[in-house]
Amino acid sequence: xxxxxxxxxxxxxxxxxxxxxxxxxxxxxxxxxxxxxxxxxxxxxxxxxxxxxxxxxxxxxxxxxxxxxxxxxxxxxxxxxxxxxxxxxxxxxxxxxxxxxxxxxxxxxxxxxxxxxxxxxxxxxxxxxxxxxxxxxxxxxxxxxxxxxxxxxxxxxxxxxxxxxxxxxxxxxxxxxxxxxxxxxxxxxxxxxxxxxxxxxxxxxxxxxxxxxxxxxxxxxxxxxxxxxxxxxxxxxxxxxxxxxxxxxxxxxxxxxxxxxxxxxxxxxxxxxxxxxxxxxxxxxxxxxxxxxxxxxxxxxxxxxxxxxxxxxxxxxxxxxxxxxxxxxxxxxxxxxxxxxxxxxxxxxxxxxxxxxxxxxxxxxxxxxxxxxxxxxxxxxxxxxxxxxxxxxxxxxxxxxxxxxxxxxxxxxxxxxxxxxxxxxxxxxxxxxxxxxxxxxxxxxxxxxxxxxxxxxxxxxxxxxxxxxxxxxxxxxxxxxxxxxxxxxxxxxxxxxxxxxxxxxxxxxxxxxxxxxxxxxxxxxxxxxxxxxxxxxxxxxxxxxxxxxxxxxxxxxxxxxxxxxxxxxxxxxxxxxxxxxxxxxxxxxxxxxxxxxxxxxxxx
Numbered sequence: 047x048x049x050x051x052x053x054x055x056x057x058x059x060x061x062x063x064x065x066x067x068x069x070x071x072x073x074x075x076x077x078x079x080x081x082x083x084x085x086x087x088x089x090x091x092x093x094x095x096x097x098x099x100x101x102x103x104x105x106x107x108x109x110x111x112x113x114x115x116x117x118x119x120x121x122x123x124x125x126x127x128x129x130x131x132x133x134x135x136x137x138x139x140x141x142x143x144x145x146x147x148x149x150x151x152x153x154x155x156x157x158x159x160x161x162x163x164x165x166x167x168x169x170x171x172x173x174x175x176x177x178x179x180x181x182x183x184x185x186x187x188x189x190x191x192x193x194x195x196x197x198x199x200x201x202x203x204x205x206x207x208x209x210x211x212x213x214x215x216x217x218x219x220x221x222x223x224x225x226x227x228x229x230x231x232x233x234x235x236x237x238x239x240x241x242x243x244x245x246x247x248x249x250x251x252x253x254x255x256x257x258x259x260x261x262x263x264x265x266x267x268x269x270x271x272x273x274x275x276x277x278x279x280x281x282x283x284x285x286x287x288x289x290x291x292x293x294x295x296x297x298x299x300x301x302x303x304x305x306x307x308x309x310x311x312x313x314x315x316x317x318x319x320x321x322x323x324x325x326x327x328x329x330x331x332x333x334x335x336x337x338x339x340x341x342x343x344x345x346x347x348x349x350x351x352x353x354x355x356x357x358x359x360x361x362x363x364x365x366x367x368x369x370x371x372x373x374x375x376x377x378x379x380x381x382x383x384x385x386x387x388x389x390x391x392x393x394x395x396x397x398x399x400x401x402x403x404x405x406x407x408x409x410x411x412x413x414x415x416x417x418x419x420x421x422x423x424x425x426x427x428x429x430x431x432x433x434x435x436x437x438x439x440x441x442x443x444x445x446x447x448x449x450x451x452x453x454x455x456x457x458x459x460x461x462x463x464x465x466x467x468x469x470x471x472x473x474x475x476x477x478x479x480x481x482x483x484x485x486x487x488x489x490x491x492x493x494x495x496x497x498x499x500x501x502x503x504x505x506x507x508x509x510x511x512x513x514x515x516x517x518x519x520x521x522x523x524x525x526x527x528x529x530x531x532x533x534x535x536x537x538x539x540x541x542x543x544x545x546x547x548x549x550x551x552x553x554x555x556x557x558x559x560x561x562x563x564x565x566x567x568x569x570x571x572x573x574x575x576x577x578x579x580x581x582x583x584x585x586x587x588x589x590x591x592x593x594x595x596x597x598x599x600x601x602x603x604x605x606x607x608x609x610x611x612x613x614x615x616x617x618x619x620x621x622x623x624x625x626x627x628x629x630x631x632x633x634x635x636x637x638x639x640x641x642x643x644x645x646x647x648x649x650x
Contacts, residue, residue, distance in 0.1 A: 057363055061356035062353055069348050095447040102252045103317070116240060122143070140334055144163070155244075159174060161173050162241040166237060174243070194241070199226060203317045205268065206220055206222055207221055210243055220246050221244065221245070222244045222246040233276070256310070258323075260329065262277075266324065267320045299312045306327050308326075311323070370401060396518075464496050481521075482520075487516075504544060506544070510550075515636070518557055520611075525548070528632070531600070536563045544565060552636065556634070563627050567627050567628055573620065580617070602634065612634060618630060
């Protein structure tokens, strides 16, 4: 029990208990809520599915009813069925005409597989897939014929049959059979019976729409409570359908979940059928089991995560205190040079800071002489370093220039003089960070003198700046890096005569300084990358994309200094075409007349 007296262990148990308790409570609430939602959603889905199925049946049966009515209302058909031809040839023509009328109705709907008309005089007229059928001579004693005979002209839905009830040669495929009595509409005289056979696939597909799980069984019951069709597996035990709840006239759809299965039922208004969907509760619970399994796994992972977090939090609180205790023991032994560096809670940070200040003050009193000696040596070293002054470098360059001038080496002396002027201009940052366009262009001319000499006549330059804007203020070293990039990346690689042009334009009180070359240019991808680099200010990414380019003053540096000095509306814009050249445009503001711009401007 001694180990649980430490702050680390107690905090660990406290945080772990709190997080585990909250996790268990949230898991239980989530599970109960999820279970209720699943049951509610499943019931809603089942109700919507059976409602849609009932609507599909009504539409389908309405189409079959219309098909039978179209045959019953065909005047030519009713006339021919009642006509007795004395001439055999006329009789054959009449039979062919009746068959053609039936065939027209047959092809009006794709699911129809056979249409039969049984006339009062015992003749059978058929149009079906197989014409070599054999008529069942005992059809008058069948149950389906009796149902049609007992009807009064209304549609009789006979249900599913394993084969054609009339053609004994078609017994392989199931068919859905319905029919009605045919009457002469003029005198309401019975003239025969119409039997239509259709493919049951639309009915079975509609039944599958009711299923919400693999174990769902769907039944269609007629008005006599007999099964017309079902989607249950063969050999499966049929439930007592007569004991199931039935929809009423007021409540067309019934949803019952009180038993061990979810029961949904709906009526079809046209045929008087009742559609039942029976889904075992175990199928519904399967979804809940999956959710429970997933919840257990997540809870287990969260408990592991809570353990890790509790350990980290308790360690973050206890570790600084242990470190402080260890350092205090060192102070007891006479070691005052150490310090505790922690980044924890404010109270612990304040305690550690107070301890460090106390130890440091004690250490300062003991080590005064040593610190004084070190400070003196550092001061001597700084004094030696300060003797290396930039003036020494460009004074040396001036001396080299005069020595070359005495030897009449005019070309080399001109280069050394330009380099000296450039160094004097660029090293004078302590006096001013801003300059005028005039001073900047003078610096550019010195730089171009060196570049033209180095390229051996392969470079032609032109500086065409309007004298009216020579006193406009801009950051020092703005144009030189752009020209340096143009020479290095645009003009030098092509190896032919290059042109470099610097011009000025004014638009909307803004001065645009353009640096154009006819060098190698950039493709679209490279140009887009350079533009993106300019748009990401102060990210510390080198604009040239090479190691060490950040040490110089590149395009990115120039753009950032322009934005910081003048605002977001100013800076650099780049246009380039591969193998045609590049144009970099510098945009700076033109100050109003009379405004003092002389403060902190380099005049050297």
